Amino acid sequence: MSSGLKETYTFATYFDSDLGISGIFSLTESLRQFGGRFADSEVRMYLPQSVTIDDAEFKQRIKEHHVLLKRCRVPESAEKFFYGGKPFAAAAAEADAEKSGHNLVWLDHDAIFLSEPTAFELAPDTCLAYLPVMHNRSGTNFESPPDAFWSRIYELQQLTPEMLFPMITPADEEKIRAYFHCGILAVRPHKGIMRRWAAEFKRLCTDDALIAISEENQTYRIFLHQAALTGAILHTITRDEMLELPEVYNYPIFFDRQYGAKKPYNDITDAVIIRCVVNLKKIGDNWPDELIGPDDKKDWLRNHLAQ
Numbered sequence: 001m002s003s004g005l006k007e008t009y010t011f012a013t014y015f016d017s018d019l020g021i022s023g024i025f026s027l028t029e030s031l032r033q034f035g036g037r038f039a040d041s042e043v044r045m046y047l048p049q050s051v052t053i054d055d056a057e058f059k060q061r062i063k064e065h066h067v068l069l070k071r072c073r074v075p076e077s078a079e080k081f082f083y084g085g086k087p088f089a090a091a092a093a094e095a096d097a098e099k100s101g102h103n104l105v106w107l108d109h110d111a112i113f114l115s116e117p118t119a120f121e122l123a124p125d126t127c128l129a130y131l132p133v134m135h136n137r138s139g140t141n142f143e144s145p146p147d148a149f150w151s152r153i154y155e156l157q158q159l160t161p162e163m164l165f166p167m168i169t170p171a172d173e174e175k176i177r178a179y180f181h182c183g184i185l186a187v188r189p190h191k192g193i194m195r196r197w198a199a200e201f202k203r204l205c206t207d208d209a210l211i212a213i214s215e216e217n218q219t220y221r222i223f224l225h226q227a228a229l230t231g232a233i234l235h236t237i238t239r240d241e242m243l244e245l246p247e248v249y250n251y252p253i254f255f256d257r258q259y260g261a262k263k264p265y266n267d268i269t270d271a272v273i274i275r276c277v278v279n280l281k282k283i284g285d286n287w288p289d290e291l292i293g294p295d296d297k298k299d300w301l302r303n304h305l306a307q
Contacts, residue, residue, distance in 0.1 A: 004037040010102040012044040012093035013109040016085045023109045028065045036116025044068045046089035077206050082222040087198040094194035108183035110276040120186045127241040129186035131250045132167035138223040139176040142166045152209050157231030170247045171261035182226045193236050201228035254278045268293035
């Protein structure tokens, strides 16, 4: 177990196919290399029951990297939505972490550690460490009435205006109603936030009105699973029990080139966790040289990702 930590942590991620599944090794290797006191933490990878892995070499690497492969059940109704299995994987991870007596760090599989994630060591009165969504692609502006999509979600989740505190999106710096990034979260499992997330998404993804809206607007079909997290959090804990993480815990390199932003995402000097949400091949073979930051970390990225 990790030395120097007051509590034990499990790091968990999710895949819904065998495409790109080898990314778990970059995540794990970076945690072991740069994770400091968290470096030896347990890592779990969750897959839907329907996904099979027959690659013997991959299974051997899983063992060598001390990654525990776990399964989760995903309702058929959820599979119709992008990333629909993620809330159910997170729920399973939370239940497993609680049984082990661990706190849970939930990550998207494209997360790469570059520094010790000290903020994940939750204070006794903190039950959730979170980040806002990157930009207002699918959120709702704080100063404007919510659209039909969010109005229906607020109705189903019984969220009142008083509950929906403002957040500032890092990439486009817009003020939006509470909308939590579901790719990086640290939770105390006994609160049941992740299991509530799965229950909320199951309700939303079977609602006729939201199904109709999502069929007409693919952005909402992509992000309904993330929107469901809003009610799960706001109905489970108070704002005093939350910690907003610094932006350096979710630093998607070259994000501006594909999705737009008010600043470039090319400086990893202070980054704790970078994200690879942009196809690096489209940036060019020498993309590590376009980053600003310590040479040893750029070399690590070049050796582990630029292949």
